[in-house]
Amino acid sequence: MKSPTLQTVIIAVVFAIIAYIVTFVVPASSILVASLVFVSAFLAPLLSSNVSATPSSSSTNKAxxxxxxxxxxxxxxxxxxxxxxxxxxxxxxxxxxxxxxxxxxxxxxxxxxxxxxxxxxxxxxxxxxxxxxxxxxxxxxxxxxxxxxxxxxxxxxxx
CATH class of the missing domain: 3.30.70.330 (RRM (RNA recognition motif) domain)
Structure with a gap:
């Protein structure tokens, strides 16, 4: 199993902080917060791969x-x-x-x-x-x- 990159971990932590803040700001049910954390677990690696494939980083690699x-x-x-x-x-x-x-x-x-x-x-x-x-x-x-x-x-x- 491949270990997560630092970007993936940072994005996952940001999602967790957002979920934590949402529980205090919005009187939400625990199901809503659990859903947010669950969805963020799938979004974090996707967002991390998109961040690493930005045009500026790929152009510096080519150079x-x-x-x-x-x-x-x-x-x-x-x-x-x-x-x-x-x-x-x-x-x-x-x-x-x-x-x-x-x-x-x-x-x-x-x-x-x-x-x-x-x-x-x-x-x-x-x-x-x-x-x-x-x-x-x-x-x-x-x-x-x-x-x-x-x-x-x-x-x-x-x-």
């Missing part, structure tokens, strides 16, 4: 994407105890890191020993050269540019 090309690195043979923060620190010494995703087994939740690091394209070669076949927490890393994942169809889907 930052066009000015800086981001590429993905595959990082293999990671120690199972490594976390996103330690991997980010390691790669940050060699360029601008945008994100780090360490893969986990979907059934056990344990790390699988590999992940992906998104970096600025102009820092990619430097990071590969500096970190490939180097030791990190007693494991020799394998770092290369990630390949595009082929699109999955129903025929090759495994569950």
């Amino acid at each position: 930052s994407t066009s000015t800086e090309d981001v590429r993905t690195l595959y990082v293999g043979n990671l120690p199972y105890r490594a976390n996103e923060t330690s991997v980010r620190e390691l790669f940050s010494a060699h360029g601008s890191v945008h994100s780090v995703r360490l893969m986990k087994d979907k059934h056990t939740g344990k790390r699988r020993g590999f992940g992906f690091v998104e970096m600025a394209a102009n820092d990619l070669d430097n990071a590969i050269e500096a970190l490939n076949d180097t030791e990190f927490q007693q494991r020799t890393l394998k770092v290369r540019e990630a390949k595009e994942r082929p699109e999955r169809t129903d025929d090759n889907k495994q569950d």
Whole structure:
């Protein structure tokens, strides 16, 4: 289950405050207040997604994407105890890191020993050269540019 964003929580709290104020201002029945809170639980995530998709935020995302090309690195043979923060620190010494995703087994939740690091394209070669076949927490890393994942169809889907 996905955790709510900060915007969703803030909007839900605002709805709760409005419901609380309505109970004192308007001599309303408890059913009306409960209905208001119930409806607000469905409206808060919808309003939150609309707020995050405002034109100004999407235009700044497009501007930052066009000015800086981001590429993905595959990082293999990671120690199972490594976390996103330690991997980010390691790669940050060699360029601008945008994100780090360490893969986990979907059934056990344990790390699988590999992940992906998104970096600025102009820092990619430097990071590969500096970190490939180097030791990190007693494991020799394998770092290369990630390949595009082929699109999955129903025929090759495994569950």
